[in-house]
Amino acid sequence: MLRLRLLRLMVPLFVAMLWTGTVLAESKISFRQLTRTFPVAVQRGSTTEVQISSNFSLNESHTTFFVPPGPSMDFAESQNKPDEWSDPEETDIGTPFRFRVRVPDDQAPGVYEYRVATQQSVSSVGHLLITDHPVTVEGEAVNDTRDTAQSIRVPAAVCGTIEDFEDVDYYRIAGTAGQDLVCQIFAQRVTRAIHTMAIRYPKIHLMDSMLTLFGPDGRIIAQNDNFVGGDAMLHVRLPVTGHYVLEVRDTRYAGDPRYVYCVEVSHDPLAFGTRPLALAATQDIDVVLSRPENTPLGAAALVSTDSDPSNRVRVNLVNDGQPALDAKRYRNRLIRGLFESGRATNPVPLLVSSRPQIVATDDRGTDNPRPISLPVGISGYFTGPNQTHAFQFAGKQNAYYLFEVDSRRRGLAVDSVLTIFDTAGKELASNDDGYFTKDAKLYFQAPADGDFVVTVRDLNGRSGDRFAYHLTAEPSGPDFEVHGEYYYGMLSPGGQAIWFVRLKRLNGFKGAVEMRATGLPQGVSFTPVTIPPGMNHCSLIFSAAMDAPINASLVRVSGRSAVPRANGETVQVERQAHVTAELRRAGASRFYRAPIKTQLLAVTKPLDLTRVTAKPDELTLPRGGKTTITVRIERSAEYSDQVLIDMAFSFFSTKYGEQLPAGVTMSAASETKLTDADLEATIVLEATDQALLVERLPVAALARVPITYSIMTNYASNPMYLTVTPK
Incomplete structure (x- = not known):
């Protein structure tokens, strides 16, 4: 009886300790498995709260790290949450914890990787999108039909969750005839390194998003499945004035509480690259930002380059306060253009280097390769189907050379294939994919002195505004x-x-x-x-x-x-x-x-x-x-x-x-x-x-x-x- 009385006294004491913030000694201590960040976007220049869910406790979090640096995030719970160990199932999302995020005014928009350190452990990887637009969170009211669509104002960064199988979210947007409407979803890009994304065996893991825009009459105006990886993007010119409805779903109608997303909705075209993709570090040059591929060139939203420089960026690559460049290295720089309205485009990466840079032309195929001297960087664009760009270089027997394509890693679309030929047309080496990327990378050892030809093509022969690449071609050697x-x-x-x-x-x-x-x-x-x-x-x-x-x-x-x-x-x-x-x-x-x-x-x-x-x-x-x-x-x-x-x-x-x-x-x-x-x-x-x-x-x-x-x-x-x- 005494033992029973002690137990009766200890149980409420134990519960009271948990809820008053007392942390009991932990056992079976693991890294913290982050599963969900919601909302998954924060507007730059703002301070807001997000919830981070974790298998294993985030109590006593003391430091959060962002890459790239700039944002800060602090533990915002007023007391510690109950912390009882359990073996997480594949579908568990764990316990949500509140964090307060501060983003500087001048922070570049984009997806940021973050990690959390607690007094007891460290976390896996989480992602947070920094956006230019005000954040709108999916409401509590039902929005799973077009009739019950949640109204949003443009511009907006709409954060929601496809939380279960067959879940579909709808948003109502007022539009005027002739307006551009751009909707870009971040789903895979903000969950790709979440430790546990086992939604359903064997093949359902990350969200494969689909965006569909319905017109005022209920007919489909536009639909897109894949833009950057499995993340969709729509760019349309609205045909009539009225209310449009945007549908957000998984292509397989899959869903899970970890399927968080952010749809950026605006009237500004999306910049997705520069022309050229790389510049020599000694140049001052205007960089023209590319237009979305489903927008006709010369659209009014981006005025003509010849008549107005509003879609140009003057990049001074010598006296911009950036560290001096090693002649043997490339460095990424984020740049933004200005629309006629004065608003900035989304940032796009520009490669800068002190090495020579050239632009490929479509008339130099395998039958007429362009001579190049190494090292060199080449910006190329596939403007028609089944194109191959060819470049001829001089090689020395047993010398090594490196050829590397950069496209998919920049959000562009080329699935590159590199091939080396001798001048008789015999294939000597080839590569399709690089390290965790569809960007090809090839080391080549010349079998003899002489000329060789390196070619670049898209695996499926595709072309268009986003089918651009940068090729690094340089002497190499033993390395690691x-x-x-x-x-x-x-x-x-x-x-x-x-x-x-x-x-x-x-x-x-x-x-x-x-x-x-x-x-x-x-x-x-x-x-x-x-x-x-x-x-x-x-x-x-x-x-x-x-x-x-x-x-x-x-x-x-x-x-x-x-x-x-x-x-x-x-x-x-x-x-x-x-x-x-x-x-x-x-x-x-x-x-x-x-x-x-x-x-x-x-x-x-x-x-x-x-x-x-x-x-x-x-x-x-x-x-x-x-x-x-x-x-x-x-x-x-x-x-x-x-x-x-x-x-x-x-x-x-x-x-x-x-x-x-x-x-x-x-x-x-x-x-x-x-x-x-x-x-x-x-x-x-x-x-x-x-x-x-x-x-x-x-x-x-x-x-x-x-x-x-x-x-x-x-x-x-x-x-x-x-x-x-x-x-």
Whole structure:
């Protein structure tokens, strides 16, 4: 009875603690899985509240990071919300938390990536659209028929949700005959890196939007499915004065609370590029903004270039206050034109460089290629169906050359194919898609001295105003790319975190690569590591001082090396890491990836494992021999479940992150699981007779806490230094 009385007293006390903002110690601590931002757009120059939903709590959020920088976002809940752990289902959107967003007046419109750091953890990726237009939120009243359409005023950024299967949203717009009406939806672009978008197995994930405009008489005026990816856009000239209705839906009639969207509605045409797409950094030039492809050229909304420069932008690329350009690099600059009304267009990217830039012409096909000297940048436009642009360059035997198309990554439409021919017309090399993009990229090694032809075409032979591309053509050589597992990490004071690098060696590159990690949180240090020749991976080990404060920062990982070039020259290069986010898709496909921009590392409150230590600090392993590591963990009082011990970032039999040199493996005699009160395990490393020789290579033992079926939190031991010696 006493026990029962205590329980009766404890339950209301527990509930009271939750609702008065007291935070109880957490167990099974994971990164925070952001699922939904609503409304998903904020007008620049404004301060407003949004709700961010998350699987796992955002209580005690202290910092939010935006890329590009500028906006700020603060936790706006007056007290902490109840926080009870549960294994999220694929359809869960978690708990909503209020945040207050402030956007500067001069912030450029566009989709921004953001991350949240709490005192206990860090978040996955979220997206927020910064817009020029006043934000209108889908109302509570029913708007799922044309008769019940919600009235909006133009211009507007209409934020809504296709929240269930067969949901359709309607909006009523007053229009005048002769007006241009432009409707552009942001749906996939503001959810593409959400961690969990498993709507229905096997293939329904991101929203595939469709926009339909009905006239005053109920007939369809215009309809569009895909414009940028699966995001639709309409640009029409209204035929009569009256009330029009805009329909927003998924093409498959799919829906989910995570299907948030913003439709920008205005009377101004949409600028989607420049002509040319790139300029030499020493030029002052007018850039003409492209018109939407479903608007006739010469439309009154954009006056003629010859009669009025209102659709031109004068870009001074020398004295604009921007940093000086490296002659070997390109840089994106956002520019805006002015309409006759004085309003600015949406920003469009312009590539600037000190390299020569030319414009392709349609009369130079494979039978009449245009001679070019490398390096050069080429802006091209497909103005008719089935066009191919061809360029002839001189190559030297065994020399490497790089050709890279930029179109889809700029919101343009070319699905590019690059092909290299010799002068007899024999195909020597070809490429269709690049890294997470339809933009082609091709390294070519010339088999002999002589002339070669590189061609660019659209995969499906399409053409039009948006079928524009920029081609980079330049000498190349041995090089490398940095990939890996490093998009978030947590460590408590006195603890360690570990990321993994995977090196992609290009064009015969065999050199050592020094890894760098900059922008670390206060109180965190990075163990220097160099990937030696013969090795293509390593670990990045971070350590927090015992007195490190709770804080977080965006970290940048890069690799630096001396690479050989023509004529025996050596060039120092630094390559920024390609960053991807892990996405959960239906069917437990854990390691689907999407490219992102941010790497977030944080010092947090104590985690499930308060310490992981490994001995000895110095590991000497002879070829053909073995060595033993003793790993010891300290658990928090709240966590008593299993802990997995490893030397690699594994999921079942697949290794996604490795750190041991070739020929060194973890023996089957190793202890790989600690359960209940177990605190100590033994790892046995063994080397083959041909193991790669390394000297003091930093490695760490992994201790992994399972959170869900597919998610684990990685902990690392102190750095150990591995030396592999001859027999």
